[in-house]
Amino acid sequence: MPSDEAAEQKRKEAASSLLRDMETTAARMRALIVAMPPHDLLGYIYAQRVMKAMSEQDITAKEREAAGRDDVITENQFLLEYVHAVLASDPAPEKVDFDEAKCAELFELGRELQQQAMFYAMATSADTKDGAFGPDTADIEYRAKSTWVLLRGNRYQVLEGEFYRYVLAPHDDVLKEVYGVGAEDIAIGFQAMTDATRSGHADAIMEMMNQFEAVQIFARAEDKPLEEVMEAWAADNAEQAKAAGLAIDDMFRGGVANVSRHTNLPSVLLADLAYQRGEEKEFFAPGDHAGTPYRTLPARKKPLIQLGSDYYAVDPCFTRDAGYRALLFNLLQRKPDYKAAFNERQKMMSEAAFADILNAQLPGAKVLQEVYYKDPASKQWSENDTLILIEDVLFLVEAKAGAAATIASPALDFGRHAQSVQDLVIKAYKQCERFFNYLNSADEVPLYHLVDGKYVECARVLRADYRVMVPIGLTVESFSPFSTFCKELPQVEPLLGKHAFVSLSIDDLFVLKRLLPTPGEFAHYMEVRQAVAGLRGAHLFDEVDHLGAYLKKNRFDQDLADQLKDGKANLVVWDGMSYDVDRSFEGENWEVKPFPAQAFPDDVLKVLRALNATRAPGWLLAESYIRDLGGEGRNDLASMLVDLRKSLNQHPARYFLYGSDKPFFIWLQSSGDKIDWQRVHDKASAAAFLTPTADTTGIMVEATAGGTYKTAYTFEVTRPSSRTDDNAHIFDDVERMKERAKANAQSPVAQAPKMPRVGREPRRNDPCPCQSGLRYKKCHGR
Template identity: 65%
Template sequence: MAFEGTTEDQLEATAASLLSDMEDLAARMRAIIAAQPPHDLLGYIQAQRAMGAMFESDAEHPKETDATRLDLINDSQFLLEYVHAVLASDPETDAEFDEAACVELCELSKKLRMQAIIHAMATSADTETGIFGPSTAELQFRAKSNWVMLRGNRYQVLEGEFFAYVLAPHDGMLRDAYGVGAADIAAGFQDMADAARAGHANAFDEVAKHFDAAQAFAEARGKSFDEVAAEWAETHSADIRAAALAMDDMVRGGTSNVSRHTKLPGDLLADLAYRRGEETEFFAPGSYAGTPYRTLPARKKPLIQLGKEYYAVDPCLPRDAGYRALLWNLLNRKPEYKKDFEDRQKALGETAFADLLSSQLEGATIYNEVYYRDPVSRQWVENDTLILLDDVLFLVEAKAGAAATIASPALDFDRHAQAVQDLVVKAYKQCRRFFDYLDSADEVPIFTWTGKKYLECGRLRRADYRAMFPVGLTVESFSPFSAFCKELPEILPILGRHAFVSLSIDDLFVLRRFLPTAGEFAHYMEVRQAVAGMRGAHLFDELDHLGAYIWKNRFDMEIADQQRAQGRPSLIIWDGMSEKVDRHFEGEDWAARPIPRQAYPDGVLQLLAALEKTGAAGRLGADSHIRNYDENTRVELAKMLEKCLGTLKEHPARYFLIAGEPSLFVWLQRADAALDWASMQDKASAAALSVQAMSVVGLVVAAYAGGDIVDARQVQVAVPRTKTADNAHIYMDAERMSGRAVKL
């Protein structure tokens, strides 16, 4: 950080001075905002935001252009949150728009935002110890700066999908409370997000459409528009009304009018909205008064009532805070629903992983609420969800909590951090307990609870699973805490090799789009788990991990190389890795565009698809081995497949081996020919000996001569350790093979 070499007293003095400046800036901003007509002020600020979105790109300096655009958007977002705070805190007054004051307001807002970040640095720099060890200072700074700056860290186009899913368990009670169900409420939040995302552009198009129609009307009569204006108005009243509303969207904050742009009922909007002057805490006397380190009113009620209509003054916090605020108000209206609500929320968390990833987990054995006797305490204990797919095991522990979303890290960092730590650590300990149980014997039973007794429902052998993933799942993302929790002393890879991974339901909506097959998802989780086990190596959130995977595949290996090269520095941070993911969701045509994927030659894609389709045992291990290859090896694999496919007309079977540890042996069989199992096994063993491989991933692949691959299965390959009379022919064959081996 920027305060190295500064004494503790100097840091405290700097922090105190910055705090005083922030409070003064906030008070001045409050005075200006309160003196402006809210609709005109909203229109002015949103115009600046729209200009940022339309900022002309510089082809020679695209990164600088993106940074400038982002600064404009972030500045307006920060200011809009203050507009909401003042409108919620101050009663309505007669006001006249003052553009000069608004210019000053924008500058004050930028300064306050910057002061807040510097304050975060000053108050975190001397944190030498803490619950996150030597990384506590870095995490504290990130928590404070994110509290000020990080908004809308979800994709706007997926809001409806998210809300529809997480509200579905409460559909009946929502209908009882508000007269609409989960689907309609989700559509309303999507409409809200769409209005913020594309409202200005849509309004401009609407105004232009009516202007062109009016001009055409006048030209058809051979007159100027002024001459036919009265006639136009008389015959096109609906068009005039539509144009007026579009103009309101463009210049008076109308895109924020959720009464206009959604069909959400008034009672629901009222529950999510402040009335003017209702908020009493944000600007109340005391430390941090009016600064961004107090809890912004929009975190509690994201809307504001202006007249008879409701506005989402800023475009992000209604989405970030809307879910929690809605559920809080639902329980406030229906307190008798509390027990049922808690049960449904628990069920939502426990089933979400398997439900949202149902395509990736097709054919899996899924156990919900798994019981067993803890080998230490001898008490019956439970885990949420156990998923078994081929040689991969997922154990998912769902946790819920909201304290970190409304508790300021500046006012009480320990509480803010503890809230998330509790979620992660509790899930971790429950996963560890199950893995310890699985490791306690060669085979262990698992049970279900009937309400009266425990019944055995399955048996597990740890040796059957090549990959095991302990996963903690929350509804909302708690980045960066969830990623930093691996720095906690008690968070170690379970059984020495299975690192804990923290995910959110938010994350799953994106992961299932970008990793649509079982093989892709399982391989991503292997890489993700490897990074989760690396102390001192951090990516901000799941989207950064996903972006790094798409871009670099085994990015865990690159991070490991960096750590070795730099003598294991205290912290390596990869930032901005989510760009490929972010870009996909931009633009009106996002849903029609191809999803960014890792590059594979067609032949390798055919092979992976055949493994997936065939669904034979061991397929995920073989799939993972192929996905571990770098670009060059993937290309060579495709060339070998193509070459062998081209000769299947003359030969019933072909084979090749790609050396490595383990090596890959591929036996390519003509689909209409019988498999010579003994010959295949001998050739596989000889190929392994020829490159001195200790282990081999074997594949039997069926294809039509010169055509497509139709079947692929993993097979076990025996690598002889000692030459005998029975296997002498294999050793002889291996010598011949070694003489014509090609090194990649």
């Protein structure tokens, strides 16, 4: 047998063996879980979660970061999914007893099953030679399977209510009709549900301490031992005694998961989201993968379980994904005639979401929804969801309002998962592609709205006006990891050869709006994010990893490109980049603590703020230039600004040229003094001759010597093509500037000119950014 065939046969045998092992392990876990009282078992597992969290408090941030997604999946989280599955699949036995030794075995089996499942993902993906993702299909199939076992996306529990409030708002009236509560109350309920599991143990401990202190005070007043007054205290303080009992239930009997008690959601709604004991028939049914993580966990269909008269969120991590889908599914089951109106409202919500949620990041933007145009290729009218025009940045958003991913296991049908990508990503991509081709069909193109059956022109778009154009596919729910891997699809190429397609979710927008609060920050992030979207073989797990990489490294697209360049690697995977972002949503005071942000020297930050406050034409371009600078470049720029700004009491204006790849000419004007625009333009034109490119941007900054930056805005810099009598003084000035630069370079005591830094170091054979005319390796690179 050829070696390749032998290796393939060996992998198949290994996969079969792992499958049998998984089924055996799962069956033993089932037997242990069903034989124990569910409340005591839940209490034990949740207590282990708390103890694990407390034990990690002394671990350093560096150690936690090195561990990657330490808070996304733990062994007891995986176990909770199985507890839910068994409770949903098996009726309650008549007699059960809690056994801590069996719990210890259960934890060990959970670790073992999880490990077996990961090995199975490797073994069953390795033989995939080609598919929907081309040569990368095997890697993406493995990631889909491993993510299925661990968790589908990165979640911040403190944002549950915000998500539900937004996505349920279109159905508020029907929710009230069917369930008696609207979007706001349901959102509050889901937030309370997650808060109970997030901080319920801490609240219960605090309640117990308060009640214990009250009993001690009572005992001292009665001058009796504590144990003698307990019964009397409870009789006199019935409400406090009841609160203490509930706190004990939260701490030791899984009460933190009791959503009947911790929320005000009506029973009829909770029942629609819950399994009764023994209701689920498919998970442990005979056949391949019986009871393994590669069947669809019941929690993915209904996140709650009914125990007695109460409902429990056994697994807190599926309340968002499964809860949202289950709620809408049951809403339509109860009111089937709402289907058409439901679809229309979902469509309107998803199409408006980008501009709505990111309203602060898009001030003054022109937002056009449901725009039509006649496709030059097909000669048919075509439609796009949302076009957003802000300054020189264009966002085209194609929204998909349906569920982000099938709940069928990728191990059982990876093709169905790939089809989800086709339905959500490729359709949005193709619609964006058609629109970009239309933009490219003429210098200026008209756009239309459909009004009473007639196409009415609503705007004209000049492609040359837009420095950045980002096509975006937007889903309601998280679509990780496919959203970040969609660039590996053979069909997905940068539009018009340079505008890469970006896939986002509404989940992502709620995070982006907090950590990128200004228009300049958001626009620059989307520039960098789009650059990464155009890099095949550069993999980050989800949008939060991209955001974390941006906050840490700024132009991380250049780092990734360097790692992929010249065949050094054909696959680069960055993991754990979301660490700082994840930490910022922890703790009671997460809303008032500062979010992680890129560091800027004070004077550079003041210029950025002045640009944002002024928002004159070209402001996002200027912000992009400045934000492109690396740490040293930002410090150099700040040093120049401070040195010249301090002299504004002696000089009405100062100026300097900065940058190499993207040079800009900064004119620092004393605030309140009249600007001599002729002199400004002449000096800028002369300085432009010292740059290697004809594209130089002027930035006018009006400031005081004391450090107040009043306004900042861009102006056009032109470089004359030939000398005339009218511009001779500019060419003379160019020569004087060159002589000064030459003298400074030759002076034995002169400092070498500071080298502007951009997002990455120049390569050895690049021209040195200090404009000495030497290669970098011969100049500042020595």
